[in-house]
Amino acid sequence: MTTIGILNLQGDVSEHFEAMKKAACDIGKNVDVFKVKTSDEVSKCDGIIISGGESTVIGNLMEETGIKKVIVDQNIPVMGTCAGMVLLAKKTDYEQPLLGLIDMEVKRNAFGRQKVSFEDDIEIFGKKFKGIFIRAPYIEKVGKSVDILSKYNERIVAVKSGKYIATAFHPELTGDTTIHEYFIKEVLNCAE
Numbered sequence: 001m002t003t004i005g006i007l008n009l010q011g012d013v014s015e016h017f018e019a020m021k022k023a024a025c026d027i028g029k030n031v032d033v034f035k036v037k038t039s040d041e042v043s044k045c046d047g048i049i050i051s052g053g054e055s056t057v058i059g060n061l062m063e064e065t066g067i068k069k070v071i072v073d074q075n076i077p078v079m080g081t082c083a084g085m086v087l088l089a090k091k092t093d094y095e096q097p098l099l100g101l102i103d104m105e106v107k108r109n110a111f112g113r114q115k116v117s118f119e120d121d122i123e124i125f126g127k128k129f130k131g132i133f134i135r136a137p138y139i140e141k142v143g144k145s146v147d148i149l150s151k152y153n154e155r156i157v158a159v160k161s162g163k164y165i166a167t168a169f170h171p172e173l174t175g176d177t178t179i180h181e182y183f184i185k186e187v188l189n190c191a192e
């Protein structure tokens with residue numbers, strides 16, 4: 001059985017849990033979805049979601065619990081949203097623990113004061129998607145190994161690199177599980 005874990009350290013974990021269960025059901029795949037908070041639980045997962053929240057808090061807890069090491073050493077596919085995207089980066093504009101799994105530089109809380117939180121249509125995978133941005137980061141620079149999946153106002157807001165996918169916005173809050181479904185398929189491909 002394929003297992004996807006929603007990292008349950010801090011942030012909007014339940015929303016991802018529900019979205020992932022719906023996505024698995026909609027595409028008819030046999031995927032177990034759990035909330036996970038120890039390195040042991042994470043090590044049994046075929047894919048991990050890191051939610052939005054506070055990336056410094058989540059990053060520190062990932063180091064303290066040994067979860068960071070397990071994700072990196074076991075090469076576990078990761079989907080990161082908002083704070084989760086920050087954590088996937090090689091570099092940010094803060095001093096903070098990072099997984100460094102996507103060759104990109106991220107600017108935190110990057111959309112400025114007037115636009116601290118906002119919703120607008122974006123395009124991803126060739127279709128319209130509701131972009132919910134909450135104190136969102138954007139990506140300032142990507143390396144050659146990174147595919148840009150979406151831009152908003154010329155800013156890069158979604159990317160993929162190998163078995164990692166990152167969005168600056170919150171797909172788990174939209175009811176549209178396109179991106180969760182995409183991640184399930186990636187995890188199944190990696191598990192084959």
Ligand code: GLN
Pocket residue numbers: 051052053054055056081082083084086108109134135136137
């Ligand atoms: N600004 C937060 C951070 O960088 C992310 C906000 C969010 O996840 N909604 O940690």
